[in-house]
Amino acid sequence: MLLPPLLPDELLLGRLIRYLAISGDEVGAFCEKAFGSNRISLHPLLTAGIEHLSHAVGESPEELLNQQTLAPLFLFYLPGHASNLKKYLLANEGAKALRESQLPSYGHGGSVCLKWCQLCAKQDIQSYGMTYWHRAHQIPGVIACYKHQVLLGNIALEERKHRFDAGLPPLRNEVTRTALDIEYRVAKFSQQLTLVLMKAPPVIELSSVYRWRLADLGFITSGGRVRRQLLMRQFITWVGSYHSGPDTPLPNDIKDYRYLSELLNPKTSHHPFRHLLFASWLFSHPNEIFKQKQSEPNVALVKPSLIKTKAQQLENKCLKLLEENRSMAEVSRLTGKSRCYLKRIALQHGIKLNLKPRQLTSELKSKIVHLALSGMHRELISERCGIGIGSIEQVISSVSGLVDWRKKCHFESVRRRYRLEIQRYMLENHDAIRRDIKSDCNSAFFWLYLYDRHWLDSALPSPAKPIGHGEYVLNSD
Ligand SMILES: [Zn+2]
Structure with missing residues (x-):
């Protein structure tokens, strides 16, 4: 069995629909051939039974999965479920795969639809002689065409019927409605992301990447906390009046802080659209997500709880040392904290300080x-x-006399250091003439010239005679 050649950005289910339209095969017999069973329900985004299908049509299962379904998007956004999801998609376990995709638990699993763009459909007729279902239009929550900035049409698919009943995207003579800028931007960003993920899905911790970006944008305090009110205010303003669809989880209102704060929690999983909406706001292109320098330490990146724990540990250490009746200077040296900080926490915890005598005994x-x-x-x-x-x-x-004595000590110390520098240089460079010493040991030379000229004259080699062209000859005597 050969499927019709893949058209640009074609959805796997769409390709199967096209096969049926062209071949005229009976649906039950086709399902038996392609999936080994005629009692299957194919999800348009996450089509399962890939392994069997790949054998039947002689195509690579990886290509079918990564290039023609939206599996890469779900695998990327659900790292905790990715291996099971992939396993069920390859096997003929559609129901389990759907459960693993978490879509039903987000409350957006029941309604399944196919979306299409009128302008794309017209172009496809001109280019390929027929319309077909584009994968990028099916991204959950996306309601605009990434090419044309118009709102997509959609057809609800009935659960009990075969998905093939949808047929090809209809060509209607309706006036297309222009999408809002934000709807267009999310559509474009999402489409670009599926292309990036299709090649080699990189493994990254998204919550950390978001924190990095938020820190860059000034939404994270120096203590590692998210300025959630400011963040939500700006995000909501940006989201504006994004049209809500059956698969579009949008924030409820300006106080829906959980909408974003949950995305910053690495342990929870969320509807892909929430990520797409947030990431479209944070980044201008999905490549920026993968360019974040994760190896560099950044206070804002470290999880707030971790900062808190570290700070707490240090405070406990300070308190313990102070309780041991150690001096402030010692505790300060051991912990690196200032005397001012130590005094404050000692006061807060009622610890008597072992202060060194303030008066000079x-x-x-x-x-x-x-x-x-x-x-x-x-x-x-x-x-x-x-x-x-x-x-x-x-x-x-x-x-009396101590200041002068210390000045003298300082003078002698400097003199010793500079004399030694010149002597060492001359030992290491036997052929050095005065000019070399002057340029290579400049500070030492001039200090000694000013304050210890007699020694300098006696220590330096005899002056060399110039012989022209910047060359010198050493005096033999
Ligand atoms: Zn279009």
């Missing part, structure tokens, strides 16, 4: 002086002694 003063004499930096002394830099400076300036 003579013992502390002599410790500061001792450390200051060793030339230690003020910040380091402040940390060691657990008091502010201001107090350290106060002590240092109160001891």
Whole structure:
């Protein structure tokens, strides 16, 4: 049995209908041949029995499933149900596949219809001599043609009858109604997405991708919370007066926060249209969904609960250390939190703080002086002694000659460092002349030239004589 060649974007069920129209086969006999049973009910979006059909018509089951049904869309949006759904679609388990698609549980499984565009139908007659059912028009919730920005017509399919009774899309001489911009945009986005998914369905966590995008757009606070009122207000304004159809789950009103917040929860599954509507608003092209940099850490991406847990853990650690009667400086060092933060949480939890003496005791003063004499930096002394830099400076300036001594220490330290730099350079570069040292150890050279010229002159190689063309010759003496 050979099916008629696949037309662009043709729906599998539509192709079977076309086969029946052309061949004139009797429906029961055809079903027996194609699906191994004449008691089957074929869903237009999720046609099951693919494995048997592929044998009967000699075509690849993957191609039938991915290119001619809307399975890729459902598999993508229902990762938790994907393997079972695919299994049932390949086997002749239409009812189970429909249950696995969750459509009945969303309240949109009962009404099954086929949609078509009048303008596409006219074009198809001109190009192929007949109308046919386009797959992209059948996407749940989509009510406009992705090519023509007109509203689609639809035919309800009766459950008890064979789906083949629908026949080919009718050509009517009706005035087509223009679709709203948003309806057109969702249709276009959805069609583009099915094309992307048809090639190689990538595995991504959508809720994370949404969060990324929302963070970029400023809908996530620094604490990782979604600004849901602002988000919903803008989203509802955008959705505007999208025409509601039998398979169009739209948000109820501006306070329907769950409509979007549930999409940000990775554990729940939702009607594909909710994703399509939201994603059409967030992204201009479906490729952007897959381009989100998921590997980079981003506070907004981390689930709020996780941030909360981490913050909570750190707070508990701080409290535990403070309760152990450790000094503020020590707790601050161990946890990286500021003294101000520690004071606040200690106060909130009624913990008595082990504050270092605010007043300078003579013992502390002599410790500061001792450390200051060793030339230690003020910040380091402040940390060691657990008091502010201001107090350290106060002590240092109160001891006669200490400031000058520290200046001298600093001077000597710099001199040692620069002398060493020049010496090392000369050891590593035996042929270096003064000009090389001057350019390669610039800071050291000029500091020593200003403050230690005598040493510099004695340490540098003898001046070389220029011999022209920027070349020098070393003095032999
Ligand atoms: Zn069209």
